[in-house]
Amino acid sequence: MAEKQLMYGNHAIAEGVLAAGCRFFAGYPITPQNEIPEYMSVRMKEVGGEFIQTESEIAAINMLFGAAAAGKRAMTSSSSPGISLMQEGISYIAGADIPVLVVNVVRGGPGLGNIAPAQSDYYQATRGGGHGDYFTITLAPNSAQELYEFPKLAFELAEKYRNPALILTDGLLGQMMEPVELSGQPVDPNTLPVPPYALTGCKNRERRVVRSYDLKPGKLEAWNFQRQKKYEHIIKHEQRSEATACEDADLVIVAYGTCARVCSAAVRTAREKGLKVGMLRPITVWPFPKDVLAEFSGRVRDFLVVEMNLGQMIDDVKLATDCRKNIHFHGRPGGGVPTPPEIYEKILAITGGAQ
């Protein structure tokens, strides 16, 4: 069995990034993700990587653009307001078909909001976020273990599809300590292949250009259609989710990340009381696990969507189920975190209580 360590969620991300062979970090301080750059500033030095504290999140995402265009695994982390600033860069990176990893430790918004855990950047993360037609592969971990494991998965998906990848987490997961199994062999960055688009100098080959523009009539449209095919492929093949106690469920809760942790406790209580309640936890929020929800919609009576926002993922649940079912919502915006009893009350209200 692999070594187990008690780790903060934010440190688990950093170690996961290093285990994925990434040796480039650029970022700007913002709560509640400061543990990541602080930790990286020490660890990158130890492993011979680059750590840059930037003048802004705008500079950070553009440094990633450069490093990744040069063929290296590159990541940044930030929190909601900082991620908003990065959207210009993410759009360009998506438009140039370059893989990078962006971690959003989401906090309450809009505006400066607060530093409490939130899921109010769901739309931004799953609808592209910046200008133009694009999507980012977005993973939503719910434990320190997943925070450690998902950076590698995110890089692999990002590189496979030449697309930016996001990890959507929050301060609760980031500041929480949990045992983490340092599973899997760490990737030696020297063994990673030089990608075919990488800018390395044109010795013994044709020169390469990385860009997101094409002014020739019809070319950009064709390029976008090509990207649409990629997105369709991702939607078909990369949906990930975890279903708990859904086999016979009359009510399925849909929740990700911190909300899924809270809801799993409420589901356990409900089951103990004999209520047929299950939970579907999206692990990829883009692509959204719509296929499994479509399958559920034929037999599940009610859905309860629980989010730490005013109701964003609920749209995807409605789309996945053709709005056929009773879809209920429980949301806590502005940094509010639901509690298991609160969710259990909601379950009772929907199901009519114990049989």
Next chain:
Amino acid sequence: MKQIFGRPAGLTDVLQRYCPGCGHGIVHRIIGELLVKLDIRERTIGIAPVGCSVFADEYFNCDMIQPPHGRGPAVSTGIKRSRPDCIVFSYQGDGDLAAIGTAEIVHAASRNENITVIFINNAIFGMTGGQMAPTTLPGMKSTTSVQGRDVKKQGYPIKVCELLAGLDGPYYLERTAVNTPKSIIKTEKALRNAFTNQIEDKGFSLVEILSMCPTNWGMTPVQSKKWIEETMIKYFPLGEYRNRAKEEK
């Protein structure tokens, strides 16, 4: 017959889309020649800006990237730190570098990033049709200062070399022009310094080049060259603003 003049191998064999009398072509040619003379073409990665010279990614015969407006110095930093053996240059106009990209250039200079920045100052937004630039002179007319730049409302031009010379970080800063054969030769020397500094791992080098924009200035090419000599250089004095190589001697 012996060929004595031709396109340098540092430039691609395509038609450049610049207007007659524009200074970009002169600077492109100098860089294209230097890529060959310094034997760095095959390990160079260039950054094209947003603006008239966005198409520089088609014109320089080396690996190129086209990032968001003003972010060249940040993208350069990411590339250079990832591939320190590559030569990285960021080609930027006055809107790109001195307006939207002010933070990125100041901080790249302050970090003394080992990159080469070529800054074309023609005191106007060219690509978008002649709007006021951060370097538009007081009283100078543009499509967003039709009565002439009013410093009371629109502020003063930003003097980039002077601004960056206030920082400890940068290794080399020089302002030149390309309006006369003599100034072109000086620009070639300055750009050679700026690339050589990077090859020798010295750090941040920026050459600000005063350049003609006859189309948006509403002048003939000849008038434009004269205007630089008689008006623009008075506001933006030429010369070295930082040269650590000389200080080290």
